[in-house]
Amino acid sequence: MINTGIAAKFAEKETPFYYYDMDVLAKTLEAAHVAAQKRGFHVHYALKANFNDAVLKAVQRIGFGADCVSGNEVKKAIECGFDPQNITFAGVGKSDKEISYALDHHIFAFNVESIQELEVINELASKHGVKANVALRINPNVDAHTHHYITTGLDENKFGIPNADLEKCASVLKKCDFIELVGLHFHVGSQITDMTVFKSLCVKVNEWKNWFEERGTQIRVLNVGGGLGIDYKNPDGNTIPDFEAYFDIFDRFLERKPNQEVHFELGRALVAQCGNLISRVLYVKNGVKKNFLVLDAGMTELMRPALYQAYHKIENISAAASDEPINYDVVGPICESSDCFGKEVPLPVSKRGDLIAIRSAGAYGEVMASRYNLREEIRFVYSDQL
Numbered sequence: 001m002i003n004t005g006i007a008a009k010f011a012e013k014e015t016p017f018y019y020y021d022m023d024v025l026a027k028t029l030e031a032a033h034v035a036a037q038k039r040g041f042h043v044h045y046a047l048k049a050n051f052n053d054a055v056l057k058a059v060q061r062i063g064f065g066a067d068c069v070s071g072n073e074v075k076k077a078i079e080c081g082f083d084p085q086n087i088t089f090a091g092v093g094k095s096d097k098e099i100s101y102a103l104d105h106h107i108f109a110f111n112v113e114s115i116q117e118l119e120v121i122n123e124l125a126s127k128h129g130v131k132a133n134v135a136l137r138i139n140p141n142v143d144a145h146t147h148h149y150i151t152t153g154l155d156e157n158k159f160g161i162p163n164a165d166l167e168k169c170a171s172v173l174k175k176c177d178f179i180e181l182v183g184l185h186f187h188v189g190s191q192i193t194d195m196t197v198f199k200s201l202c203v204k205v206n207e208w209k210n211w212f213e214e215r216g217t218q219i220r221v222l223n224v225g226g227g228l229g230i231d232y233k234n235p236d237g238n239t240i241p242d243f244e245a246y247f248d249i250f251d252r253f254l255e256r257k258p259n260q261e262v263h264f265e266l267g268r269a270l271v272a273q274c275g276n277l278i279s280r281v282l283y284v285k286n287g288v289k290k291n292f293l294v295l296d297a298g299m300t301e302l303m304r305p306a307l308y309q310a311y312h313k314i315e316n317i318s319a320a321a322s323d324e325p326i327n328y329d330v331v332g333p334i335c336e337s338s339d340c341f342g343k344e345v346p347l348p349v350s351k352r353g354d355l356i357a358i359r360s361a362g363a364y365g366e367v368m369a370s371r372y373n374l375r376e377e378i379r380f381v382y383s384d385q386l
């Protein structure tokens with residue numbers, strides 16, 4: 001629960017806005033940093049989760065690299081001070097313009113998702129007179145057991161090079177004079193809380209690494225992607241994900257030679273719990289079958305519930321806890337029925353003007369905000385500036 005002292009400081013602020021708890025962010029980053037460093041692992045932060053300036057700066061200061069999925073994310077990371085030699089560029093649809101920009105800035109590696117992309121990068125690298133570092137993204141066909149919209153490593157998904165293409169890919173690589181293969185890349189999905197998924201991933205990574213090595217191709221980097229989930233139900237009791245347990249799986253089950261590096265691309269686990277969407281109750285509609293709380297924030301500020309029925313804990317931070325909570329459907333003002341943050345949410349009796357916190361919204365929140373319905377630009381507040 002966001003404490004009443006902080007809630008009082010929101011009283012004069014225009015809602016809705018994202019509230020970032022910079023202390024939670026710092027502690028989360030530190031925990032991940034310590035656990036990774038202990039095992040000699042490298043972390044690239046997935047900018048797609050949140051590229052708010054202060055959040056990004058905190059990630060950059062701790063020493064993580066950047067994992068980008070567009071030319072603009074590469075640009076943003078460089079502008080924020082990330083060393084290009086610590087930037088990876090992934091994505092199934094990199095444009096020529098984006099590839100050229102990344103080549104000119106000598107990034108650490110492109111995570112390549114198809115044979116055709118490999119050929120295009122080779123051609124562009126030859127034009128730019130540089131060698132492109134590349135990691136092949138292999139689709140390992142591992143089920144992440146998460147929502148189907150955030151599962152990425154199955155044969156039916158658009159991501160990665162299908163296993164059947166890898167023989168051809170290996171021979172195409174030999175002809176690409178402007179490509180340097182640095183490693184293999186995998187990413188099976190997001191919000192994964194079942195650690196056995198990562199164990200299954202390790203088995204596949206070992207298999208593919210051996211496959212390449214048997215063909216005389218040395219693999220320096222094993223990039224196992226991101227995907228570690230967080231506890232949306234209990235953000236206060238379980239604020240910092242168990243990075244020790246997570247990295248430990250890879251430490252135990254990945255077979256690596258002393259010179260082989262293990263890279264991670266964590267997004268959500270690093271930034272989700274530091275962010276909260278704060279909004280006000282505009283109207284209380286007590287219907288025949290339902291009670292609605294209509295907020296001044298909607299799917300335009302936080303799209304996850306509408307996009308993939310995601311759960312976020314919802315709190316009334318103005319009202320005192322009541323013995324007999326009322327169940328409300330908490331909805332936004334957008335003209336879409338999917339604009340709903342939660343159904344039958346037990347809350348204290350709420351009234352117009354009450355402040356509502358939607359918790360664990362630091363990842364895939366602000367970055368997905370849109371101007372649909374010509375909504376205002378999203379605002380944000382940092383805890384250290386309150």
Ligand SMILES: Cc1ncc(COP(=O)(O)O)c(C=O)c1O
Nearest residue numbers: 046187190226227265266267268
């Ligand atoms: C290739 C890749 N790497 C990393 C991530 C970050 O995932 P997460 O935020 O679940 O750690 C994603 C997210 O979908 C991704 O597609």
